[in-house]
Amino acid sequence: MRIETGVNLQDCNTFGLPAVAATLVHIEEAADVRRVVDHPELGRSPKFILGGGSNIVFTRDLAATVLKVEIRGLRIVEERADAVIVEAGAGERWHDLVAWTLDQGLGGLENLALIPGTVGAAPVQNIGAYGLELADRFDSLDAVDLVSGRAITLDRMRCRFGYRDSVFKQDLAGKSVITRVRLRLPRPWRPVLEYLDLQRKCEDAGFIEGRLPSARQVFDWVCEIRRAKLPDPAVIGNAGSFFKNPVVTPEQCRDIIARDPHLVHYPMADGQFKLAAGWLIDACGWKGKSVGAAGVYERQALVLVNRGGARGGEVMTLARAIQESVYGRFGIRLEPEPIVI
Structure with missing residues (x-):
């Protein structure tokens, strides 16, 4: 220590x-x-x-x-007929874990490539991208209680995963430190290609029904898509997607489409619809705009950036202005993804 x-x-x-x-x-x-x-x-x-x-x-x-x-370490814990269990220290970079699994010949995490942050933070946020969430591959994790110092192990049910949510943002917020995470990579592996951009990549590469891309190919596509849309934090400061995609009822969705037919929306299994927060923000004219040194990224309205020397207050002033603008036009309240301190 x-x-x-x-x-x-x-x-x-x-x-x-x-x-x-x-x-x-x-x-x-x-x-x-x-x-x-x-x-x-x-x-x-x-x-x-x-x-x-x-x-x-x-x-x-x-x-x-x-x-x-800063706890490190990557290893295969167990190989079963239906899955391979891998374990990573909470301080490992998430993208490094994804790349490492592919180097071991294991598919399953490729849709989550290039998501910034550490392995330990991934369950807190239930990170997700391109049709896959961490919860879909989660096995269990180890943590230490910050009051008693007792080690605990939580399975998927006890983590209470939701959309960009978990028990670590609710009952256990600030009460325990995640030390190691185990993920379940399925056998046989099949690519997750429901996301439109990945479908287009398949078509462009000549893949047709019955002929599927490899996990490494999907990984490369996801990296290409993310790099084209999202800024590298090493070049321009940002926290990735700043707002959650709002979930609305079918009635709310129909009401917005009646006024804005080009609304980007996705049906969900429970009958509700997920709206593209980036589209809502762009429709309100925020792309490329700034408040002080905090701005909205020119290529993706869902990303707020530090144009140089920004302070947290400027970022939140910009975020609140965007929220008010979207609510005024669409009646939708956007919820920030990052933790504000």
């Missing part, structure tokens, strides 16, 4: 927003969490858990003790 004081977190969040942590603890193994709990000073202080910082908007300095999760 390594402890630092007065640490600037600007390089620890992909938005590149300034914030100072009074105390930062580097968590390199599960035992470090128990050491924090047992520490005479750190144990009593409020805690804030930090992974890759890809889903956070800092608007102030942090008085809470910041636990930066």
Whole structure:
């Protein structure tokens, strides 16, 4: 366990927003969490858990003790007839895990390529992209309780996954540190190609019914699609998709289509419809606009960016203006994906 004081977190969040942590603890193994709990000073202080910082908007300095999760390790845990179970340390980069599974000849995570952040943060958000969610491949995880220091293991049911949601954003928010995550990669593997952009890639590459792309091919396509639409946080600060895609009733969807026939919407299994938040924002004329040094990305209206020197307050002022604009035109309230501190 390594402890630092007065640490600037600007390089620890992909938005590149300034914030100072009074105390930062580097968590390199599960035992470090128990050491924090047992520490005479750190144990009593409020805690804030930090992974890759890809889903956070800092608007102030942090008085809470910041636990930066850096637990590493990738391994195959079990090979069964119907699945392979792989395990990753919570501090591993998510994309590195996806690439590693492919190097082992294992498909199943390729649709989730290039999602920024760490493995430990993935279940918190129930990350998802291109027709797949983490919950679809989840097996179990290990965590440490921040009150008792007790190790716990949670299966899929106990994680209570929802759309960009989990028990770690509800009852267990800030109460436990995820240390290791296990994923179930199915056998036999079949590609998930329901997403329109992937279907177009299949057609362009000459794949027809009965002839399917490999997991590596889907991975490459997803990387190409994401790079064409989303900015690299290493080049321009951002937290990826800033707003959740809203879910509405069939009646609400029909009402909006009556006024805006080009509405981008997707039917869901429960009869409701998911609307493309990026389309709603673009329709309100926000693409490329800025508030101070915070702006809306020119290629994808769903992404807010740091144009250089932005502060968290500017990002949230822009976000609230977008929310008000979308609500005024469509009667839909957009909900931010990142955690706002």
